[in-house]
Amino acid sequence: DTGVSQNPRHKITKRGQNVTFRCDPISEHNRLYWYRQTLGQGPEFLTYFQNEAQLEKSRLLSDRFSAERPKGSFSTLEIQRTEQGDSAMYLCASSLKEIDRVLPEAFFGQGTRLTVV
């Protein structure tokens, strides 16, 4: 399967615990995005990377959230001291930026569903 892969698919954690999610993008894609989606809402942008550089972070991304893409390939999203409000689907997407333009097609993974109890 050459699509975007996310692990784990589901995560249940107790409030106050730390969690980490992983995203493996399509191999030739240099852009990687994280979104969060709650029930009945569209995905909301969290952050994105161009190769290993984190270029933008949403104000939704509090200090408890950190994302990395250390070698410009896979990415991790960590949430520290989880709260019940963090319960959501966390989606990763990848796309390709060419030298002179960004292609709008972003391909999503199946998401990681987080439940904080």
Place this chain on the structure above:
Amino acid sequence: QKEVEQDPGPLSVPEGAIVSLNCTYSNSAFQYFMWYRQYSRKGPELLMYTYSSGNKEDGRFTAQVDKSSKYISLFIRDSQPSDSATYLCATFISNFGNEKLTFGTGTRLTIIP
């Protein structure tokens, strides 16, 4: 006001009917207009996108953009039960520092056999 507004539905239509899904947006700088389909508990799947105003057709699906009224539409002809899903419209700007998708809330569609 959200940058992209979409009627959440739900919308139910009989099999074979023409479906019309719509969104409005507020930022005239948006350049690309996307439609994603999302099945329950799955990630969004890109259906099609258009650049600027006009129509684009792909099989039973037609995307339409009117930039003068900031209106985005998706038409599904000969709807099938397998089309039952949530449809998300999204916009995209290809300018440095703002290169991300902005989504509507999604419209939940059910095709009744």
